[in-house]
Amino acid sequence: MLAATKVDVAVFGASAVIVLAGAIGVVISANPVHAALSLVMTLFGVAVLFVAQEAHFLAAVQVIVYAGAIVVLFLFVIMLLGVDRRENVAREELRGQRPIAFLLGIATIAEFVLLTRGTSWVTGAESVVGPASGPGANVETLARSLFTRYLLAFEITSVLLVIAVVGAVVLARRPPPERPEEPEPLAVPERLHTPQLDDAAPVPATEVPAP
Amino acid sequence: MSAFLRGYLSVLVFGFAAVAMVGAMLGAGRLLRPSRPQPQKYIAYESGVDPVGTGWSQSQVRYYIFALLFVMFDVEAVFIFPWAIRLEALGIFGLVEMLIFIVILALGLVYAWRKGVLRWV
Numbered sequence: 566m567l568a569a570t571k572v573d574v575a576v577f578g579a580s581a582v583i584v585l586a587g588a589i590g591v592v593i594s595a596n597p598v599h600a601a602l603s604l605v606m607t608l609f610g611v612a613v614l615f616v617a618q619e620a621h622f623l624a625a626v627q628v629i630v631y632a633g634a635i636v637v638l639f640l641f642v643i644m645l646l647g648v649d650r651r652e653n654v655a656r657e658e659l660r661g662q663r664p665i666a667f668l669l670g671i672a673t674i675a676e677f678v679l680l681t682r683g684t685s686w687v688t689g690a691e692s693v694v695g696p697a698s699g700p701g702a703n704v705e706t707l708a709r710s711l712f713t714r715y716l717l718a719f720e721i722t723s724v725l726l727v728i729a730v731v732g733a734v735v736l737a738r739r740p741p742p743e744r745p746e747e748p749e750p751l752a753v754p755e756r757l758h759t760p761q762l763d764d765a766a767p768v769p770a771t772e773v774p775a776p
Numbered sequence: 777m778s779a780f781l782r783g784y785l786s787v788l789v790f791g792f793a794a795v796a797m798v799g800a801m802l803g804a805g806r807l808l809r810p811s812r813p814q815p816q817k818y819i820a821y822e823s824g825v826d827p828v829g830t831g832w833s834q835s836q837v838r839y840y841i842f843a844l845l846f847v848m849f850d851v852e853a854v855f856i857f858p859w860a861i862r863l864e865a866l867g868i869f870g871l872v873e874m875l876i877f878i879v880i881l882a883l884g885l886v887y888a889w890r891k892g893v894l895r896w897v
Contacts, residue, residue, distance in 0.1 A: 616784055626854050634843075634850040641843040647834035708858035712866055712873060719855065720873070723880040726848045730884035733844045734891050737837040 576617045583610035597643045601636055608632040622704045841893050845885065852881050 583606060590603030608631045615624035711719055820827045859866065859874050866873075888894055 622857070630847075630850055630854055634847040638840075638843050638847055641835075641840050644835040645837055645840060648832045704858050704861045708862035708866070711855070711858055712862070712870055716873065720877060720880070722851070722855070723877045726851060727880055727884035727887075730841075730844055730848055731887055733841055734888050734893050737841055738891055738893050 573617060576613065580610045580613035580617070583607070583613070596648065598640065598648055601639045601643060604639070605632050605636050608636070620703060622707060838893065838896075841888060845888065848881060848884060852878065 587603045587605070587607030587610060591600045591607065594600040594603060608627060612624040612627040612632070615621070615627055820831065822828075855877065856874070859870055863870065
């Protein structure tokens with residue numbers, strides 16, 4: 566009989582606090598960079614929850630892909646858009662988006678309440694991805710279904726990633742310069758502008774003794 | 777506590793040890809160092825010259841390609857792990873499938889390379 570022990574409850578409680586604190590940080594941070602870093606906190610907490618569910622491969626993927634790569638991508642996009650420009654939060658981009666968001670939020674909460682009332686909360690089953698009968702059993706189960714039943718989806722994933730890369734290359738590529746022998750000046754933003762000698766602080770000339 | 781979670785206890789101990797060690801080192805530095813605050817000491821160090829602009833300015837779109845390529849091969853690595861675990865059971869079939877997967881992903885890298893977005897200058 567598998568029942569939730571005190572340690573399980575403590576782990577769940579601690580990671581739930583981390584997840585919720587990160588999620589609240591994502592929503593209330595005025596600076597989008599801080600919001601993205603709060604998202605890292607949330608994703609780490611979810612990884613701990615995966616560990617508590619004995620899905621350690623999923624936990625590792627959560628940290629490697631989501632907390633590592635995806636948030637880095639988010640940060641790049643945020644820095645591309647420019648965080649120095651202040652966004653006017655009071656203006657509504659879509660008409661009536663606030664009441665719609667409010668109603669959808671209420672509906673989601675109601676859904677969760679109905680779901681938790683209808684089912685028994687503690688099932689006692691610890692693993693949701695497969696029988697964890699030994700080290701690596703989860704990953705073996707995953708590999709078996711990945712390379713048999715979901716083989717086509719697995720291969721199409723690579724096509725999807727290539728499409729994303731091709732799209733990014735097409736959008737971000739600068740057209741080749743008309744006259745390659747003449748590099749166009751001042752195409753770089755201010756951040757990448759190499760400080761010239763004249764806008765650096767005047768360097769006191771040192772006396773070099775003549776030999 | 778399940779045996780599985782007990783295996784992660786060492787991770788927890790390691791985490792606490794790391795926090796304690798950093799705290800001890802920073803705390804010792806705080807106790808030992810003299811405190812003479814000057815405004816120059818709070819300027820960001822940019823190779824000895826005064827910093828130009830703020831740190832929050834807009835960055836270039838070309839960084840994004842590298843981030844996306846990183847994500848692409850990160851996901852590839854994630855799919856390689858289960859394949860490596862079941863390598864012997866999957867045999868030649870699994871090898872061919874993984875090769876198809878990697879070749880399709882490599883096409884994206886080759887495309888980016890041929891379009892010249894990997895060259896910085």
